[in-house]
Amino acid sequence: MTIDNFTDTTGAAVPLLEVKDAVMRFGAVTALNGVNLTLNRGEILALLGDNGAGKSTMIKCISGVQQLSEGQIYLEGQPVSPRTPKEARELGIETVYQDLALFDNMSAAQNFFAGRELTTPKWMGSAGFVRRKAMVKESAKVLERLQVGVHDPNGPVGLMSGGQRQAVAVARAEAWAKRIVILDEPTAALGVRESRNVLELVKRLPQKGISVILISHNMEEVMALADRAIVFRQGRLVGEAIPTPENHEKIVSMIVGADTLKTWS
16 A cells, blocks of 8 residues: 655655654553554554553543643644544544444434534524434435445434444544544454454545554454554553564564564565
């Protein structure tokens, strides 16, 4: 895959996202300890590691749920400090968490526009009348374009299958993201067929100019999707590799602690 980065005044490539010297403390516990991370334009980057390695803490800091104790986040070379998920979304960063954060009693269309409802007249903002038909029409267009198998956008999300729910969550992120989609275990608890459909949806995101950060414990999934993988262990970034079958054993070694601070291509 060709990755097209921005360049600075010297002509050097600038990553879409860069995290420098990230430290995150929770009292006496250090969840991130001097982590450096880059995400290139059009790239799917896998974050790997055992539970408690620091992966979820990192994405929460990028998505505005938490703030770094030390370090800096850069977006297209500019320092940013999202203090809330809303601020992260305004920067073009959308996140799909493992629990999906969907409202079961609401329809796919309502979930799609939750917090972003279309209203009229526009000058009244959230105090205006909700344009329900327009939201159903727009969400149906996106679901159809992304080939998500939801036949009725008016149907309650709680009655959908796990794969349909996950597809709605990913499609919502794709529809609103301008730069980055973060996915936390997108196929957890899904069957083989549903997982395949969600993976195909994720695979198409870079074609739309959206970079992806993927957390997954499924190495087959990582090798099918990711351009590059980085490994976290005990709050540190301990290695990087191209996720290929040939590198499978090396990546597992980094995850469990047999190898550190190595890069394979």
